[in-house]
Amino acid sequence: MKWNRIVVKLGGTIILLFLVVLLPVGFVTNQIFSGFYFNKVQENLDQLSSRYADFLASTQNPAAVKMMAEFSQVLVYVVDVDGQIIVDPGIESLSKGTHVPNEELEALSKGSAIKKEYKDSFTGIRYLVSGKPIKNSNLFYGGVYVLSSMEGIGQSVQKVQDLLILSGIGAFFIAVGFTFVISRKLSNPLIQMEQATRKIAKGDLETRVDVVSKDEIGSLAYAINDLAVDLQRYRDTRSEFFANISHELRTPMTYMEGYAKVVKEGLYQTEEERNQYLDIIYQESARLTHLIHDLFELSKMEEGKFSFNLEWIDLSEVIEQVTLKAGLKAKEKGLEISVDLQKDLPMIYADGLRMEQVFLNLIENAIRYSEKGTVFVQMKRSNSSEILINVEDTGIGIPQTELPYIFDRFYRVEKSRSRDFGGTGLGLAIVNRLVELQGGTIEVSSQVGHGTCFVLRFPLISKEEP
Template sequence: MKSSSIVTKLWIVINILTLIVIGVAGIVHTSIMDKIYYDVQFRQLTSLARKVANFTSTENDSQAMDLKVKMASDFIEGNIMVYDKKGIVQSSEGFAKSTKDTSLVPINPTYSPLTKDDIKELLSGETVFHKGNNPFFNTQVLTVGVPVTDPQSLIGAVVIHVPIEPLAGQLAVFKTITVYSTVGGLGLAITLSFLFSKKVFEPLRNMSRVALAMANGDFSRRITINTTDEVGLLADSLNTLSGQLQEKLAQLERLDQTRREFVSNLSHEMKTPLSIIQAFTEALQDDLAVDANEKSSYLNNIYEETARLKRLITDILDLKKMEEGYEDFKMNYVDLKLLASSVQSNFSTLAEEKGVKLIFHISRKTPLVWGDSDRLKQVFINLLDNAVRHTPRGGEIVITIGHKADNVLIEIKDSGLGIAPEDLPMIWERFYKGDKSRSRSQGGTGLGLAIVKRIIETHGGHISVWSKLGEGTIFTIILPKEMVMR
């Protein structure tokens, strides 16, 4: 465990505080234990002295009295003296020599079970209690004297002497138990404080590791959250930050990849027509055309490639504007029936040339939609152009326009060759072409479907595709109720 770690610092602080608290508590406990213990002994001996006084005051048989007093003294392992109203010892039992028939006030005060002050207090009717060395017993004793009175006067006294040594031994046992308990508690506190410190700051250590990983570019690490307190909230915030940074980084990587692919694809798309234009131009400059027809063919190829470059640049600019939100759509109510009729006229000749049948199913109840007429027409043109070009002779294309609930549904279905399953997710990407050789021969730029998707999304709609090789393709457009005129 590193000395500079926050776990170690907290552990040291907790241990210091624990030592201070336990030390102060131990000192206080030790200082008051003696007083409490001897106070308890005083109350117990006082109670016993009163009981002895009760049965001796009514006992006239001296032998019976001595027997009872002896039983009581044996019970406490001490000395009990019973005085009458004249201060003469009536019974004396227990350790040390008997003082029976001696006076409460001795001839030699320095060699007496009671001091002058004890005798004075006892004769005045007060309870006596003290501990210390007693020359009479030649040992440390605990002394309790209880006066026995009737309503008018003092009629006697009971004095109990108990050696302190056995009591001190019991007290020492209590103190030893206290010391062992304190040491054990301190050891337990040190262990628990370490475990507590480690558990409390483990999330912080995890956060530190995750933050370091983030600094090194690894945003995949996460913190396990087991609490809902401030530490848990901080861990959750760090997890959220890591996730957001990971997502942003992935977006930047995808954007960078898209840009690289865009530049590569654009270079490729422009390189071929430019090479063709250059080749035919050089052929014309070198007078390689043998006659007017061949020269016209060269010029026609140059024109077609130039037109293709123009379409490519136009599509790129349109897509860029829509992706950046700069395209200014001219929104108005659009009649899809009229729009479909216009598109049908545009494609009827091309469809006849290709031997493809166009079929339109348009519901009379199709509502007007709020949109850009030119852009919606561009959607139809792109989708129909793809359908016509990819449907073999004898096939058919079915265009269905209707509504369901508050949505307008547009479906363009062809009986063409279909799209391979692995190509379906990528058909919306810029410059993606499932069949590159056929795309070039048919004049596509590879941006049509990307533009179609962006136009529909700008109108708040959704476009999806279903396709199966050998069966055909279905494009489905849904314009939401917000775009429909009620």
């Protein structure tokens, strides 16, 4: 048996607690019963001695008392006014003619009762004794004593003690069985969880734990299952990430390598053709630099190492600057940028440059995926606690099945036309993280063939809060 197993530890703890409770309870129960039994015996002796004393006070017939005692199998002895035993109980040390101690005689003469334990000097047997005075009309005639063997009392108490011990042993074994069942019931799910986590650690992320209860163990099982799901999602995402990054890096590198070889080996007809190849190499190197920069920024955001220069900024100014920068690209495609900014909006606490990056990315995306129409930018105060910004286009739109994934890294809706539209596939992932890290939210809705709308919300806080 492995002594460090939880079933042993848990079982041992429960049994120890059971013993800690059982032993004091057994001891107290034994003491209470012993005291109660002794008190009942003493009470019976007092009643008997009082009856015999009353009988002798009225009859003055000690012989009759002796006959009654023998008939009732009760040990009785009677002393006269001088303290001499005139009726003996059949105990050698209390034979006829023996005198009781003077202090007892004096106490009896004053009407006091005698309660004591007496030990026979010949046999060593101990007795519980109750003595009462014999008085009639205030005249003292002696006293009567009733005895009960302590051995008989001890035997009765011992039987009860034996019964208590047997009951305790029985309760102990029942507790052991109960503890074993409970320990196994509690430890089996934990053992299953241990086995499941070891499988998960070895890469078997399909492993799941059975949830058999709704208590803390059930919550732990749910947590392990959720961990397995998250790890599986992480592994799939990581594999997809490496595949995507490999593809995104390999494509420009292939272009650069091919056209550089053409230029190096002079495989062109005219100087114009040579410049065209060099231009392609430059564009692909710029695209590669942009991709690496975006990856670096996104990595820092996800690791929590991204720093912001937070200050009070006017979002209206930020959006106006962005639309001014993006206006040339819109004009080249024959698009119009429509801006509707509510006046006198309060400033927000954010990083101005990063906010410009967010809106420039969204507006350039709207221009990139729109062939005609207008890009709408609207900002207003939705309620007393937040500002709402809509960036809407009349472009190709996004299918509903694709919407949950557009903030994922390298995700593109038009995969077959990705190079025609350009971009690294990281822009919306960066936008999503920048918005979240500055306390905002971003949502998207779209309809294929009609356009896409991004809704951003940023909280309004008082200037004392930061």
